[in-house]
Amino acid sequence: MRWIWIDRFESFESGKSAVAIKAVTAAEEHLHDLYPGFPVFPHSLIVEGMAQTAGILVGEAKGFREKVILAKIGKADFHRLVRPGEILRYHAAAGTINDAGASITGRVTSGEAEVADISLMFSHIDQNMAGIAFPEHNFVFTDQFMELLANFRKDVDVRL
């Protein structure tokens, strides 16, 4: 299963900020589950999209050596519903990134409209205070995630 809730990066400034976009389509099953006959994109998946955008920003800042885990949703204020056909933009700005973790301030927009304000905290779990050991391989940044950043950097022209 592909658990990817952003389609591509639009901008990426290492350790500072990133913007990713997500095209919302009626073909996605989960849009039809919340209110029958009135498809909306679930807010929980908007949080996930921001977490993926921000998580890659945080991971890249340390060369993807850390296992970056979403540890806290400090704020998730939603201003409107999102319908099929909209294109969401996840704007993630780094507050602090240090050895232990990171704080991110995020905004979600659709065109000119403000969709949500989402602030997140990430933990570098190998550095956690409890001293718990985690598997050695980096299970957070799978190939699926790495492809997103690689494709942004390749800047491929796909005209045929």
Next chain:
Amino acid sequence: MTRDEIYDRVKTVLIEALSVDDEEVTPDAVIRDDLGAESIDFLDIQFRLEKEFGIKIPKGEMMPEDLAAAGEFVRDGKLTQAGIDELKKRMPHADFKDLHAGSDLEEMSKLFTVDAIVNYVERKLQEAR
């Protein structure tokens, strides 16, 4: 900056980081036990204090993390006198009235109160001057 100003700003930081009510934040409120902070909240509080006061908080300086690793400080889950002495050295900003040799290591969290944070920030700002 006066101590009252520092207190008010620390209070705002805690209200925002922990989603607690204004009246819950009192000088002797314990961050973990009274305000319900979990481990990630301590990092959140640290980041917010750094931003609010323009200070740098090195790992373990506000609240020591590695005390149990050294055998002489903790025995059978309880703090030794050497452990208490070490804590007093590392946390001059804390009030040790409820902690003594023989206290459970867990009780160490009682040192980390609203007042301890205010004391810590006050000292950091003085050092920076």
